[in-house]
Amino acid sequence: MIRLWAWRAAAWSLGLLPLALGLKSILQGRLGANPVEFVEHFTGDWTLRLLLATLAMTPLRMLTGLTEPIRVRRILGLWTFAFLCLHFLTYLVFDLSFSMTQLAEDLVKRTYITLGFTAWLLLLALALTSTVGWQRRLKRRWITLHRLIYPAALLGAIHYLWLVKADTREPLIYLSILLVLLGFRLPWQRLMGRQRARASAKVDP
Numbered sequence: 001m002i003r004l005w006a007w008r009a010a011a012w013s014l015g016l017l018p019l020a021l022g023l024k025s026i027l028q029g030r031l032g033a034n035p036v037e038f039v040e041h042f043t044g045d046w047t048l049r050l051l052l053a054t055l056a057m058t059p060l061r062m063l064t065g066l067t068e069p070i071r072v073r074r075i076l077g078l079w080t081f082a083f084l085c086l087h088f089l090t091y092l093v094f095d096l097s098f099s100m101t102q103l104a105e106d107l108v109k110r111t112y113i114t115l116g117f118t119a120w121l122l123l124l125a126l127a128l129t130s131t132v133g134w135q136r137r138l139k140r141r142w143i144t145l146h147r148l149i150y151p152a153a154l155l156g157a158i159h160y161l162w163l164v165k166a167d168t169r170e171p172l173i174y175l176s177i178l179l180v181l182l183g184f185r186l187p188w189q190r191l192m193g194r195q196r197a198r199a200s201a202k203v204d205p
Protein backbone atom coordinates (compact mmCIF):
# COMPACT_ATOMS: atom_id res chain seq x y z
CA MET A 1 0.00 0.00 0.00
CA ILE A 2 2.84 2.38 0.93
CA ARG A 3 4.64 1.36 -2.27
CA LEU A 4 1.58 2.18 -4.38
CA TRP A 5 1.27 5.52 -2.59
CA ALA A 6 4.92 6.30 -3.45
CA TRP A 7 4.38 5.40 -7.13
CA ARG A 8 1.25 7.60 -7.25
CA ALA A 9 3.16 10.50 -5.66
CA ALA A 10 5.96 10.05 -8.24
CA ALA A 11 3.46 10.01 -11.14
CA TRP A 12 1.74 13.18 -9.89
CA SER A 13 5.12 14.87 -9.38
CA LEU A 14 6.12 14.07 -12.95
CA GLY A 15 3.18 16.18 -14.13
CA LEU A 16 3.09 18.83 -11.40
CA LEU A 17 6.82 19.66 -11.33
CA PRO A 18 7.16 20.72 -15.00
CA LEU A 19 3.86 22.60 -14.69
CA ALA A 20 5.22 24.50 -11.67
CA LEU A 21 8.53 25.17 -13.48
CA GLY A 22 6.66 26.49 -16.54
CA LEU A 23 4.45 28.75 -14.40
CA LYS A 24 7.52 30.01 -12.50
CA SER A 25 9.21 30.97 -15.79
CA ILE A 26 6.04 32.79 -16.91
CA LEU A 27 5.63 34.67 -13.60
CA GLN A 28 9.31 35.67 -13.55
CA GLY A 29 9.11 36.74 -17.20
CA ARG A 30 11.95 34.38 -18.15
CA LEU A 31 10.56 33.32 -21.53
CA GLY A 32 13.34 34.53 -23.81
CA ALA A 33 12.98 36.65 -26.94
CA ASN A 34 9.97 34.68 -28.24
CA PRO A 35 7.59 33.77 -25.36
CA VAL A 36 5.10 31.90 -27.60
CA GLU A 37 7.87 29.73 -29.04
CA PHE A 38 9.16 29.10 -25.49
CA VAL A 39 5.74 27.86 -24.26
CA GLU A 40 5.13 25.84 -27.46
CA HIS A 41 8.49 24.09 -27.13
CA PHE A 42 8.24 23.61 -23.35
CA THR A 43 4.77 22.02 -23.55
CA GLY A 44 5.70 19.99 -26.68
CA ASP A 45 8.83 18.59 -25.01
CA TRP A 46 6.92 17.62 -21.85
CA THR A 47 4.09 16.03 -23.84
CA LEU A 48 6.62 13.75 -25.49
CA ARG A 49 8.50 12.98 -22.25
CA LEU A 50 5.28 12.14 -20.39
CA LEU A 51 4.07 10.03 -23.31
CA LEU A 52 7.31 8.02 -23.16
CA ALA A 53 6.98 7.71 -19.36
CA THR A 54 3.42 6.36 -19.82
CA LEU A 55 4.62 3.82 -22.40
CA ALA A 56 7.54 2.81 -20.16
CA MET A 57 5.19 1.42 -17.49
CA THR A 58 4.45 -1.90 -19.26
CA PRO A 59 8.16 -2.73 -19.89
CA LEU A 60 8.88 -1.72 -16.27
CA ARG A 61 6.26 -4.17 -15.06
CA MET A 62 7.67 -6.89 -17.35
CA LEU A 63 11.22 -6.33 -16.11
CA THR A 64 10.48 -5.95 -12.39
CA GLY A 65 7.27 -7.95 -11.92
CA LEU A 66 5.82 -5.00 -9.96
CA THR A 67 2.13 -4.17 -10.48
CA GLU A 68 2.37 -0.51 -9.41
CA PRO A 69 3.66 0.81 -12.78
CA ILE A 70 0.42 -0.38 -14.45
CA ARG A 71 -1.67 1.23 -11.70
CA VAL A 72 -0.13 4.69 -12.24
CA ARG A 73 -0.27 4.50 -16.06
CA ARG A 74 -3.61 6.36 -16.18
CA ILE A 75 -2.27 9.28 -14.09
CA LEU A 76 0.71 9.65 -16.47
CA GLY A 77 -1.53 9.32 -19.53
CA LEU A 78 -3.82 12.09 -18.30
CA TRP A 79 -0.87 14.36 -17.52
CA THR A 80 0.39 13.72 -21.07
CA PHE A 81 -2.97 14.81 -22.43
CA ALA A 82 -3.07 17.90 -20.16
CA PHE A 83 0.33 19.06 -21.50
CA LEU A 84 -0.76 18.26 -25.06
CA CYS A 85 -3.88 20.43 -24.62
CA LEU A 86 -1.73 23.31 -23.31
CA HIS A 87 0.57 22.82 -26.33
CA PHE A 88 -2.36 22.81 -28.78
CA LEU A 89 -4.03 25.79 -27.04
CA THR A 90 -0.82 27.90 -27.19
CA TYR A 91 -0.75 27.36 -30.95
CA LEU A 92 -4.52 27.98 -31.35
CA VAL A 93 -4.56 31.17 -29.26
CA PHE A 94 -1.21 32.83 -30.01
CA ASP A 95 -0.33 31.58 -33.51
CA LEU A 96 -3.84 31.41 -35.00
CA SER A 97 -5.93 33.75 -32.78
CA PHE A 98 -8.55 30.96 -32.73
CA SER A 99 -9.02 31.13 -36.53
CA MET A 100 -10.53 27.81 -37.67
CA THR A 101 -9.90 28.79 -41.33
CA GLN A 102 -6.20 29.18 -40.54
CA LEU A 103 -6.23 25.84 -38.70
CA ALA A 104 -7.82 24.13 -41.73
CA GLU A 105 -5.18 25.76 -43.98
CA ASP A 106 -2.32 24.62 -41.71
CA LEU A 107 -3.76 21.10 -41.57
CA VAL A 108 -3.61 20.93 -45.36
CA LYS A 109 -0.31 22.77 -45.91
CA ARG A 110 1.88 21.82 -42.94
CA THR A 111 2.52 18.10 -42.55
CA TYR A 112 3.81 18.45 -38.98
CA ILE A 113 0.52 20.11 -37.93
CA THR A 114 -1.47 17.29 -39.62
CA LEU A 115 0.61 14.69 -37.74
CA GLY A 116 0.33 16.49 -34.37
CA PHE A 117 -3.40 17.14 -34.76
CA THR A 118 -4.09 13.47 -35.63
CA ALA A 119 -2.15 12.45 -32.51
CA TRP A 120 -4.27 14.90 -30.46
CA LEU A 121 -7.52 13.42 -31.84
CA LEU A 122 -6.39 9.87 -30.95
CA LEU A 123 -5.30 10.86 -27.45
CA LEU A 124 -8.56 12.81 -26.96
CA ALA A 125 -10.49 9.55 -27.58
CA LEU A 126 -8.27 7.77 -25.05
CA ALA A 127 -8.61 10.51 -22.40
CA LEU A 128 -12.43 10.57 -22.76
CA THR A 129 -12.70 6.77 -22.39
CA SER A 130 -10.09 6.43 -19.65
CA THR A 131 -12.68 6.05 -16.85
CA VAL A 132 -13.67 2.78 -15.15
CA GLY A 133 -17.22 3.32 -16.50
CA TRP A 134 -15.99 3.27 -20.13
CA GLN A 135 -13.70 0.34 -19.35
CA ARG A 136 -16.75 -1.66 -18.15
CA ARG A 137 -18.95 -0.53 -21.06
CA LEU A 138 -16.42 -1.36 -23.80
CA LYS A 139 -15.03 -4.56 -22.19
CA ARG A 140 -12.37 -6.12 -24.49
CA ARG A 141 -12.87 -3.38 -27.09
CA TRP A 142 -11.46 -0.94 -24.50
CA ILE A 143 -8.05 -2.66 -24.71
CA THR A 144 -8.15 -2.53 -28.53
CA LEU A 145 -9.15 1.15 -28.44
CA HIS A 146 -6.39 2.04 -25.98
CA ARG A 147 -3.78 0.48 -28.28
CA LEU A 148 -4.24 3.75 -30.25
CA ILE A 149 -1.62 5.16 -27.88
CA TYR A 150 1.03 3.46 -30.09
CA PRO A 151 0.16 5.23 -33.39
CA ALA A 152 -0.47 8.46 -31.41
CA ALA A 153 3.03 8.31 -29.89
CA LEU A 154 4.61 7.57 -33.28
CA LEU A 155 2.73 10.50 -34.86
CA GLY A 156 3.85 12.80 -32.00
CA ALA A 157 7.50 11.78 -32.35
CA ILE A 158 7.43 12.11 -36.17
CA HIS A 159 5.69 15.51 -35.79
CA TYR A 160 8.74 16.67 -33.83
CA LEU A 161 11.21 15.17 -36.34
CA TRP A 162 9.30 16.79 -39.23
CA LEU A 163 9.29 20.32 -37.80
CA VAL A 164 12.99 20.40 -36.93
CA LYS A 165 14.92 21.98 -39.76
CA ALA A 166 18.59 21.49 -38.91
CA ASP A 167 19.72 19.40 -35.93
CA THR A 168 17.60 16.23 -35.86
CA ARG A 169 19.55 14.55 -33.03
CA GLU A 170 17.02 15.27 -30.23
CA PRO A 171 13.88 14.14 -32.11
CA LEU A 172 15.77 11.05 -33.27
CA ILE A 173 16.72 10.22 -29.65
CA TYR A 174 13.03 10.49 -28.62
CA LEU A 175 11.98 8.35 -31.62
CA SER A 176 14.59 5.69 -30.78
CA ILE A 177 13.46 5.50 -27.13
CA LEU A 178 9.87 5.16 -28.38
CA LEU A 179 10.79 2.34 -30.78
CA VAL A 180 12.61 0.48 -27.98
CA LEU A 181 9.56 0.83 -25.71
CA LEU A 182 7.21 -0.35 -28.47
CA GLY A 183 9.59 -3.22 -29.30
CA PHE A 184 9.11 -4.58 -25.77
CA ARG A 185 5.52 -5.35 -26.64
CA LEU A 186 6.28 -7.69 -29.56
CA PRO A 187 7.93 -10.77 -27.95
CA TRP A 188 5.76 -10.27 -24.87
CA GLN A 189 2.57 -10.37 -26.97
CA ARG A 190 3.73 -13.54 -28.73
CA LEU A 191 4.61 -15.24 -25.42
CA MET A 192 1.24 -14.27 -23.93
CA GLY A 193 -0.54 -15.55 -27.05
CA ARG A 194 1.25 -18.91 -26.77
CA GLN A 195 0.44 -19.14 -23.05
CA ARG A 196 -3.23 -18.37 -23.72
CA ALA A 197 -3.32 -20.97 -26.51
CA ARG A 198 -1.74 -23.58 -24.20
CA ALA A 199 -4.23 -22.77 -21.43
CA SER A 200 -7.25 -23.11 -23.75
CA ALA A 201 -5.84 -26.37 -25.20
CA LYS A 202 -5.77 -27.81 -21.66
CA VAL A 203 -9.43 -26.82 -21.08
CA ASP A 204 -10.67 -27.86 -24.53
CA PRO A 205 -8.46 -30.69 -25.91
Ligand code: HEM
Pocket (backbone or CB within 6 Å): 037, 040, 041, 042, 043, 044, 045, 047, 048, 051, 084, 087, 088, 091, 095, 113, 115, 116, 117, 118, 119, 120, 152, 153, 155, 156, 157, 159, 160, 163
Ligand atom coordinates in the same frame (compact mmCIF):
# COMPACT_ATOMS: atom_id res chain seq x y z
C1 HEM B 1 1.23 13.91 -29.26
C2 HEM B 1 1.20 15.06 -29.95
C3 HEM B 1 2.30 16.08 -29.98
C4 HEM B 1 3.58 16.00 -29.51
C5 HEM B 1 4.26 14.84 -28.80
C6 HEM B 1 4.22 17.26 -29.83
C7 HEM B 1 5.53 17.56 -29.52
C8 HEM B 1 6.19 18.70 -29.96
C9 HEM B 1 7.58 18.96 -29.74
C10 HEM B 1 8.53 18.04 -28.98
C11 HEM B 1 7.85 20.17 -30.29
C12 HEM B 1 9.22 20.86 -30.40
C13 HEM B 1 9.75 21.29 -29.09
C14 HEM B 1 11.17 21.80 -29.19
O1 HEM B 1 11.61 22.21 -30.29
O2 HEM B 1 11.84 21.82 -28.16
C15 HEM B 1 6.63 20.67 -30.86
C16 HEM B 1 6.52 21.89 -31.50
C17 HEM B 1 5.35 22.37 -32.03
N1 HEM B 1 4.14 21.72 -32.07
FE1 HEM B 1 3.73 19.89 -31.29
N2 HEM B 1 3.32 18.08 -30.46
C18 HEM B 1 2.13 17.40 -30.56
C19 HEM B 1 0.96 17.86 -31.10
C20 HEM B 1 0.79 19.11 -31.63
C21 HEM B 1 -0.47 19.66 -32.08
C22 HEM B 1 -1.84 19.00 -31.94
C23 HEM B 1 -0.20 20.89 -32.60
C24 HEM B 1 -1.14 21.87 -33.23
C25 HEM B 1 -2.12 21.51 -34.01
C26 HEM B 1 1.22 21.13 -32.47
C27 HEM B 1 1.88 22.27 -32.87
C28 HEM B 1 3.20 22.54 -32.66
C29 HEM B 1 3.87 23.78 -33.03
C30 HEM B 1 3.21 24.98 -33.74
C31 HEM B 1 5.20 23.68 -32.64
C32 HEM B 1 6.31 24.74 -32.79
C33 HEM B 1 6.88 24.67 -34.17
C34 HEM B 1 8.03 25.63 -34.38
O3 HEM B 1 8.57 26.18 -33.43
O4 HEM B 1 8.39 25.82 -35.54
N3 HEM B 1 1.78 20.03 -31.87
N4 HEM B 1 5.63 19.76 -30.65
